[in-house]
Amino acid sequence: MLVALATAFALSQAFRTVGAMMATPLTSHFGLTPQELGTWAGTFHFMFGIMQLAMGVSIDILGVRRTVLTAFPLAVAGAVLCAMAPNFHALLLGQALVGVGCAPAFLACTVFIARHFDASRFTAMSGLVMSLAGMGILFTGTPLALLIEASSWRVGYAVLAAFAVLSWMLIFWRVREPARAADPTPAGQTERQSLRKAVRELLPLFAMPHTLGLLCFACVSYAAFITLRGLWLGPVLHERHGLSLVASGNVALVMTVAGMISPTLFGRMDPGGARRTRWMMGCALAGTLMFGAMALTQSRMVDIGLPIVYGLLSGYSVLQYAYTKNAYPAAMTGRAMALMNMAMFLGVSLMQWTTGVAASWAVVNGVEPFRAVFFTVAGMLAAGNLAFLLLPRASARPAAQLSA
Numbered sequence: 001m002l003v004a005l006a007t008a009f010a011l012s013q014a015f016r017t018v019g020a021m022m023a024t025p026l027t028s029h030f031g032l033t034p035q036e037l038g039t040w041a042g043t044f045h046f047m048f049g050i051m052q053l054a055m056g057v058s059i060d061i062l063g064v065r066r067t068v069l070t071a072f073p074l075a076v077a078g079a080v081l082c083a084m085a086p087n088f089h090a091l092l093l094g095q096a097l098v099g100v101g102c103a104p105a106f107l108a109c110t111v112f113i114a115r116h117f118d119a120s121r122f123t124a125m126s127g128l129v130m131s132l133a134g135m136g137i138l139f140t141g142t143p144l145a146l147l148i149e150a151s152s153w154r155v156g157y158a159v160l161a162a163f164a165v166l167s168w169m170l171i172f173w174r175v176r177e178p179a180r181a182a183d184p185t186p187a188g189q190t191e192r193q194s195l196r197k198a199v200r201e202l203l204p205l206f207a208m209p210h211t212l213g214l215l216c217f218a219c220v221s222y223a224a225f226i227t228l229r230g231l232w233l234g235p236v237l238h239e240r241h242g243l244s245l246v247a248s249g250n251v252a253l254v255m256t257v258a259g260m261i262s263p264t265l266f267g268r269m270d271p272g273g274a275r276r277t278r279w280m281m282g283c284a285l286a287g288t289l290m291f292g293a294m295a296l297t298q299s300r301m302v303d304i305g306l307p308i309v310y311g312l313l314s315g316y317s318v319l320q321y322a323y324t325k326n327a328y329p330a331a332m333t334g335r336a337m338a339l340m341n342m343a344m345f346l347g348v349s350l351m352q353w354t355t356g357v358a359a360s361w362a363v364v365n366g367v368e369p370f371r372a373v374f375f376t377v378a379g380m381l382a383a384g385n386l387a388f389l390l391l392p393r394a395s396a397r398p399a400a401q402l403s404a
Contacts, residue, residue: 002116002125004174005109006132007167008068012102014136014160015075016044016348017230020252021144021245024238025153030088034369038356041231042349043092047099049345053199055104056111056338064108065175072168075101079161083154094157101164106133107341110321114333122325127267127318134260137229139163141256145249201335210327211339213391217280218320218340219347220384224287224377225314227351229255233307236370241300251304255311262315276319277393283316284385288378295374317344327394351380 019041026032032040058067078097085091113125139160147156205211229252237248270276290306297303320340328336355373362372 001175002109002112002129003132004170005064005068005105005112006129007170008072008102008105008164009109009129009133010136011075011160011164011167012048012105012136013133014139014163015079015098015102016048016226017137017140018144018156018160019231020229020234021140021148021249022153022156023231023235024245025148026091027235029153030091032088033356034359034363035353035356036088038231038353038359040088040092040095042352042356043095044099044102045226045345045349045352047096048103049342049347049349051100051103052107052338052342052345053202055107059104059108059111063177064104064112065171065177067104068108068171068175069168071104072101072164072171074098076161076164076168077101079157079164083157083161107338109133110337119325122322124264124267124270126321127263127265127315130263130315130318131260134256134263137256137259138253140230141251141253142246142249145245145252149245202339205328205332205336205339208328209392210394211336213388213393214320214324214327214340215343216384216387216391217284218343218384220351220381221280221284221320222314222317222344223347223351224291224381225259225310225317226348227355227377228291228307228310229259231352232355232370232373236294236303236373240298240368240370241303251307255307258308258311259314262312263318264315266315266318270319270322272322276323277388280316280319280323281385281389283313284381284388286313288382288385291374291378291381295371295378298368298371320344323394347384351377354380 019037023037023041026040027037030036055067055071058070062070075098078094078099078101080094081097082091082094085094109129110126113122113129117125144156147159233252233255234245234248237243237251238245243251271279287310290310293302294306321337324336324340325333355376358372358376359369361367362369
C-alpha cells in the first residue's frame with residue numbers, strides 16, 4: 001500500500017521538477033521573462049504549501065485513501081490544462097490545479113508510515129519513500145528532454161497526466177484502510193469544526209521557542225535543491241554553456257540518481273540528538289558554498305559537477321523530519337509535521353519566485369542572470385541556516401523517551 005501511495009508522491013515530484021527541461025521551450029513559446037518563469041514554477045509549490053493544513057485535516061477525517069483519491073484528479077485536470085494552454089495565464093491556472101491535486105501526496109505517505117510502522121523506523125522509511133519518489137524526478141531528466149525534442153513540451157504534460165491517471169487507479173485498487181466508526185455530526189459541520197480546531201491548535205507551536213528556528217531552516221533547505229533541479233539547472237546549462245536539452249537532461253538525470261540515493265543514506269546514518277542538528281547545519285553550509293561557487297566561477301565543470309554533488313548531499317532534509325518528530329510532545333507531532341511541510345513548500349515557492357526576480361533584475365542591469373540566481377539561493381540558504389543556529393533549538397531527548 002505504501003508503494004501505491006508513493007506513486008502519487010513520485011508524480012508530485014515529477015510535476016515540481018518539470019521546469020528544468022521545460023523552462024527553455026516555455027520561454028521560447030510564450031516569451032516569458034525570468035520573473036514569469038519563477039512565478040510559473042513557484043505557483044505549484046505555493047498552492048501545494050497552503051493546502052497542507054487542509055489536507056492534514058482531510059486525512060484525519062476521511063483517511064489517507066479517500067483524501068488522495070479525491071484530490072489527485074485535480075492534478076490530472078491541471079496537467080491537461082497545461083498541455084492545452086493557449087497563454088501564460090492558462091499555464092499558471094494549470095500549475096495551481098496540479099499543486100492542489102498533489103498536495104496530499106507526501107503527507108499521506110508520512111502519515112501512513114507514522115500509523116503503520118514502528119517509531120524507530122520512521123526516519124529510515126521516510127528516506128526510503130523519498131528515494132522511491134525520486135523516480136518521478138528521474139523522468140524529468142533525460143526522458144522528458146528526449147520527449148520534448150521529439151515532440152513538444154505539451155506532449156510532456158500529456159504524458160504526465162496519463163501517468164497520474166494510472167497512479168490514481170493503482171491507489172484505488174491497492175490502498176485500503178479500516179472502516180471508520182459512524183459520526184453522528186453532519187460531515188460539513190465536522191469538517192468546519194476540525195479546520196477551525198486545526199488552525200487554533202497550530203498556535204501553541206509558535207509559543208515553543210524552537211519552532212521559529214526550525215521553520216526558518218525548513219523554508220530553505222529543500223527549496224535550494226528544488227530551485228536548482230526543478231527550475232534553473234536546464235537553463236544554466238543551456239544558456240551559460242550551450243548544452244543541448246538532452247545533454248542538460250543527462251546531467252539532471254545523474255543529479256536525480258544522486259538525490260534518490262541520498263535520503264536513504266541519511267535516514268540510515270541519522271546520528272540523532274545534538275549531532276543531528278550539527279549535520280543539518282553543516283550540510284546547509286556546504287550547500288551555501290556550492291551555490292556561491294556556481295555564482296562566481298561560471299565554469300562548465302563546476303556547473304555540471306556541483307549539482308551532482310549537491311544531489312548526494314540533498315538527503316539531509318530528511319533529518320528535519322526526525323528532528324521535528326523528536327522536538328515536540330507526541331500529541332503535537334502531527335501539527336508540527338504539517339506546519340513544517342507548509343514551511344518547506346512555501347519556501348520553495350518563495351525561493352523560485354525570488355530567484356526569478358533576481359534574474360530579471362540582473363538582465364536589466366547588465367549582470368549575468370545565473371550569477372544573481374545562485375547568489376540569491378546561497379544567501380537565502382545561509383540566512384535560514386544562521387537563524388537555526390542562533391535561535392533556540394530543541395534539546396536532545398533520550399532514546400528511551402523517544403521510543404516511548
